[in-house]
């Protein structure tokens with residue numbers, strides 16, 4: 601085998617062995633969101649590289665890898681981004697959106713701060729009818745956007761798990777889809793017009809003891825061969841859940857949920 605072949609060889613654990621699975625599950629289960637970090641901690645440069653290296657290996661539609669990562673180190677930029685979110689939060693409160701918004705001031709003090717950008721031009725890499733404005737192509741375009749966003753999520757998740765594997769708590773911030781957010785945030789980081797800010801990954805040691813949030817039981821999401829109708833939730837049930845449980849599952853320990 602040549603050196604190149606050795607380098608590109610895929611090595612997985614023995615089929616069916618669960619040692620690595622258990623190890624991975626520990627990281628997955630303990631990847632827990634906090635929204636305030638130890639502000640005095642300094643992330644070693646190597647950790648940024650290790651985390652983005654994990655993101656780089658994520659799968660993507662057509663292997664297009666439509667992502668860019670910007671490590672933010674300057675406190676003044678972190679502060680400005682944080683201020684944007686605090687402002688946005690006030691706008692939402694005025695609009696009576698009734699979303700239990702967290703305190704975005706915590707962004708400014710996050711030791712690990714990575715802005716994740718998508719390049720939507722890569723939708724062209726997926727099956728679309730080029731230069732066609734038909735209804736049919738609208739459907740393909742929407743599908744292409746879904747593929748692209750899922751690719752970004754796969755990459756972002758790899759980065760989050762890598763951060764958790766290094767012992768950090770994480771915070772996934774996506775509340776930035778609006779056009780105004782793009783206009784306000786892109787110039788701060790010199791992001792070209794063609795790219796969009798999609799997510800922000802914050803990480804670091806927690807300021808307070810983190811807690812594990814509630815998850816739906818396995819049987820309520822796992823179906824075999826056919827969708828189990830017991831798992832179907834009506835619109836009314838979903839509305840009630842949003843009204844009565846959402847704030848608890850977002851901001852409380854799993855033991856607080858019935």
Ligand SMILES: Cc1cc2nc3c(=O)[nH]c(=O)nc-3n(C[C@H](O)[C@H](O)[C@H](O)COP(=O)(O)O)c2cc1C
Pocket residue numbers: 631632633634635702771772773774775776812813849850
């Ligand atoms: C796609 C995505 C977007 C999210 N956006 C935000 C966000 O904008 N602001 C925020 O505070 N948390 C955000 N979160 C974090 C979720 O609220 C959090 O993951 C969820 O409550 C479960 O908690 P856990 O991460 O501790 O398991 C986001 C998570 C995901 C996966």
